[in-house]
Amino acid sequence: MSQYPIRPQHRRPGRAAMTNPDIRYDRIAVEAVDDGWDIDEDEPLPVLRTDVTEERLRQAISRNHSPDLSFDRSVNPYRGCEHGCIYCFARPSHAYLGLSPGLDFETKLIARPNAAAQLCKELSNPRYRPAMIAIGTNTDPYQPIEKERQIMREVLGVLRDFNHPVGIVTKGALIERDIDILGPMAAKGLTRVGISITTLDPKTSRAMEPRVPSPAARLRTIRRLTDAGVPVRVMVSPVVPALTDHELEAILEAAHDAGAVAASSIVLRLPREVAGLFRDWLTAHYPDRAARVMGRVRELHGGKDYDPNFGSRMTGQGAWAAMIRQRFQLATRKLGLDRSLPPLRTDLFAKPPAPGDQLDLF
Template identity: 60%
Template sequence: MKWVDIAPEKRRGRAAQSNRSGRSDLSREVIDDGWGLPEAFEDFRTSVEIEEPRSVITRNTSPDVPFDRSLNPYRGCEHGCIYCFARPTHAYLGYSAGLDFETRLVARPNAPEILATALRRNSYKVAPLAIGTNTDPYQPIEGTYEVMRGVLEVLQAFRHPVAIVTKGALIERDIDILAEMASEGLAQIGISVTTLDRKVARLMEPRVPAPERRLQSIERLSAAGIPVRVMMAPVVPAITDVEIEAVMRAGSEAGARAASWIMLRLPLEVSELFQEWLSAHFPERAARVMARVREMHRGQDYDARWGRRMRGEGVYAEMIARRFEMAMRRYGLVRKLPALRCDRFAPPLARGGQMDLFQGALPPSQRG
């Protein structure tokens, strides 16, 4: 689907300027029908559908990421980050990567139950589970549906290692579970701080907590003994690249132990959506930003090759990498947090089965 000329007041608090699909022949456009009568169009408000998946663990074999399995409590993301590389996944649902991705969300409330079933299988081999690698598990609707809270309760019961990436301050609600898991080497968190400039953040990530609020989350998580990584993901050429040292310093002062970064990625529909956003908010820098992007990707908006898509290549990409190295060293940040432990994995006794007879004889920590 494609929707053009959407008035700003109809998409207030959203980053995408349109509802472009890019992979469909179907198009919806605002046109003048010749009658001269005012037309009423609804605002792009958040709506949530319920999905009951058969499985919730997604496997991957990419050498660019340090995990082989992930889980997503939600599809779509109300945070609305214009650069989000997950936007094109909404096309699989028949929705747009534009405003639909930010407003037509899908919750998976039975995810904890499905996860528990998967972890109980005899064939399951434990390894860290990544959450938040596609859409944010602590986006605003988590406050209502609490899917992530349920998932964490399952992981805690199974003593299963988890690595979480988020921009949402709602993660502080779950410090009780995360602190206990972290004390056993079972949890670590990545907090994404893309900029310290409130104005830029508001335009680029309209429904994400302000930069200083994310730093506060780092501070509170760290104070609870939870290992935290500050992530500058992505670095946007000619807009946020000037802040590398400042973000690393702020993250370190807030208590982060490690740091990481990813260069701006513009796969599929994201490129057109991002360029629309650039033209609307940074018209004087648009050409410069895209020139840098193409310089790093062999003249293209995006290069999907493994080993290149996350960082790019060339003089500019090498300069950015070098600046991160120096800043991390200066502020005492390491590349990797301690490895999560897999040897503590122990499925609790199943409820409702014969093993329940023996529950009373077990210490509380080993009861299902």
């Protein structure tokens, strides 16, 4: 072990993860050491930039059979997420790419530029049967690089042309750009949106979700979507014990005032590498309550950092979980947010005519 402190390699403005944990599929672990040579403390460190590579999809629609989810198919325009939420349950998926769930997840992104074309091909298959496609269930389709890449907008254009139902989950205010597509789709009963708000405190949000629009900006997004006729569900997710749980009712009330028509909530879950990343983040940003937060997390998940079991992994267990559920139920009932949104329509689905096709006379 080196006797010298390890100097960071980069400055990390706007990043939540502190490190890059080893990739669990690698057989060799890497540990940085410093022998004390060639250290210039006055030399400024380079900024850790976002790097985007491209992946050509062979299949746009991913299928799942999870009993915890209300959908069986999804589309992901990107892998990795520049929003950088420290608690993101999708971080471990980066290990499948040979990348770390830590800083790599926030900075080494994969864009899928042919997602819309491949989706069009799959929807055109005569054997395809429509059901709601979920987008944003793994990484956010409206993360910052979408402003330039516009892959999500192209995907939405395909879904609009096929009159295919879509449910979107996002923290990104960039979704307002696509109101011209979402509004008419909502009028046909083809779309709804979930906006995630974890805290109303901008300081906590900036530390925990460094490149996500502010809570106030997300509330404005709810209002603009609602004014365009798009049904919006506020997602108080995740509820972080001893850090954001006291804001539950306030978030619901603010979202209701902004126009949200339904609500949902999920407690903090820390699968695989996320647990260590979150503990390091807590120690750095909230050292006075780190032990208390993690104690509550373990109470929620049967004494462990994470409970992977279906049925309990998103709701938690024990007295504290029961109290959160009761508070959520009381608040949503009071605000009229305790309702299920009607299912999206599938009967309008049809392959759009291609250029040169003979149109029906009647």
